[in-house]
Amino acid sequence: MAKIIVITSGKGGVGKTTTSAAIAAGLAKRGFKTAVVDFDIGLRNLDLIMGCERRVVYDFINVIRGEANLKQALIKDKRIDNLFILPASQTRDKDALTKEGVDQVLQELQTEFDYIICDSPAGIERGAHLAMYFADVAIVVTNPEVSSVRDSDRMLGLLASKSRRAEQGLEPIKEHLLLTRYSLTRVQKGEMLGVDDILEILAIPLLGVIPESQAVLRASNAGVPITLLDELTDAGQAYLDSVARLLGEDIPHRFVKPEKKGFLSRLFKSREETIA
Amino acid sequence: MSIMDYIFRQRSKSTANIAKERLQIIVSHERSTRNGPDYLPMLREELIKVIAKYVDIDQDQVKVELERSGNCSILELNITLPDLVTTE
Ligand SMILES: Nc1ncnc2c1ncn2[C@@H]1O[C@H](COP(=O)(O)OP(=O)(O)OP(=O)(O)O)[C@@H](O)[C@H]1O
Ligand SMILES: [Mg+2]
Numbered sequence: 159m160a161k162i163i164v165i166t167s168g169k170g171g172v173g174k175t176t177t178s179a180a181i182a183a184g185l186a187k188r189g190f191k192t193a194v195v196d197f198d199i200g201l202r203n204l205d206l207i208m209g210c211e212r213r214v215v216y217d218f219i220n221v222i223r224g225e226a227n228l229k230q231a232l233i234k235d236k237r238i239d240n241l242f243i244l245p246a247s248q249t250r251d252k253d254a255l256t257k258e259g260v261d262q263v264l265q266e267l268q269t270e271f272d273y274i275i276c277d278s279p280a281g282i283e284r285g286a287h288l289a290m291y292f293a294d295v296a297i298v299v300t301n302p303e304v305s306s307v308r309d310s311d312r313m314l315g316l317l318a319s320k321s322r323r324a325e326q327g328l329e330p331i332k333e334h335l336l337l338t339r340y341s342l343t344r345v346q347k348g349e350m351l352g353v354d355d356i357l358e359i360l361a362i363p364l365l366g367v368i369p370e371s372q373a374v375l376r377a378s379n380a381g382v383p384i385t386l387l388d389e390l391t392d393a394g395q396a397y398l399d400s401v402a403r404l405l406g407e408d409i410p411h412r413f414v415k416p417e418k419k420g421f422l423s424r425l426f427k428s429r430e431e432t433i434a
Numbered sequence: 435m436s437i438m439d440y441i442f443r444q445r446s447k448s449t450a451n452i453a454k455e456r457l458q459i460i461v462s463h464e465r466s467t468r469n470g471p472d473y474l475p476m477l478r479e480e481l482i483k484v485i486a487k488y489v490d491i492d493q494d495q496v497k498v499e500l501e502r503s504g505n506c507s508i509l510e511l512n513i514t515l516p517d518l519v520t521t522e
Contacts, residue, residue: 348451355453
């Protein structure tokens with residue numbers, strides 16, 4: 159039966175949708191049949207990041223209301239096998255998403271897929287609550303910045319108390335920290351919280367560190383998950399490593415320590431970074 | 435890192451360090467109040483209403499806290515009453 163993974167954060171704009179697309183595509187690349195579900199009802203965006211916005215006919219709410227079946231609403235990715243997306247609805251009706259409806263759709267998906275990735279909206283309202291409620295695994299996306307870290311901690315509290323697993327006294331949701339938009343240069347200057355600082359505060363296992371990268375914008379411009387870009391990018395690589403860790407592989411973290419290099423290349427590297 | 439950076443760093447705390455300290459304090463405070471039951475704020479409101487029937491109190495003077503000790507919880511009520519003027 160499929161594992162349900164929620165991509166959550168509390169705070170908005172930290173990279174949940176970018177991460178959902180990257181991880182879903184990464185899992186599909188590994189051969190797992192993966193569905194990525196947009197829970198951001200009213201503010202559908204995953205379709206744009208995945209590049210399938212013009213193929214949306216039916217959505218999540220249509221399926222819940224029985225206006226379409228799951229097969230009609232799921233969009234199959236054209237670039238890679240095994241990858242499907244269930245778009246959010248653009249309705250402004252906040253009550254359209256029901257717990258029973260979500261449960262039913264997830265159960266149906268679970269019989270067909272290996273992984274279900276739930277892209278949570280920001281905040282702690284209904285959409286965010288239902289995105290995490292049925293999860294087996296949570297990836298808490300955090301930026302190295304005070305408000306993001308605080309909101310992540312808040313989210314961890316909710317995962318531990320307001321989820322199905324918590325309410326039914328089952329084994330707790332498995333939590334992972336994904337640190338994104340990380341800038342090693344700024345950490346070294348003492349301008350940005352470092353990985354170790356954040357791990358000390360949040361105290362959950364580290365899935366990966368995604369560097370601040372210009373490639374992320376290029377990928378979203380093109381509607382291609384960063385892990386499917388032809389060019390190999392630092393952020394893409396960091397996401398693929400995170401997928402491998404999610405699958406239980408033990409891989410050293412990149413982009414968290416300065417690379418040991420000779421004096422000359424260090425000189426060039428620092429010049430490169432100032433230009434970037 | 436230049437020598438200037440190094441000297442400067444010795445003198446003042448980095449902003450990242452300040453951020454970390456502030457986070458440690460607020461996160462530990464929020465964790466301690468987080469697991470309180472949802473009814474706590476409502477309980478507080480109703481208590482204030484009942485007390486206000488008898489005495490004129492300031493909302494801020496009512497503290498309702500739940501403390502956990504071992505396997506039981508203690509509901510602590512702390513109400514500061516204004517100087518009681520005897521009513522005729
Ligand atoms: N590693 C990164 N480097 C640079 N920019 C990034 C990175 N990750 C995300 N971004 C940018 O941050 C912005 C927000 O990303 P995204 O939409 O994925 O966040 P979100 O958490 O889903 O937002 P919301 O809470 O609104 O749903 C986008 O412009 C995206 O391109
Ligand atoms: Mg989003």
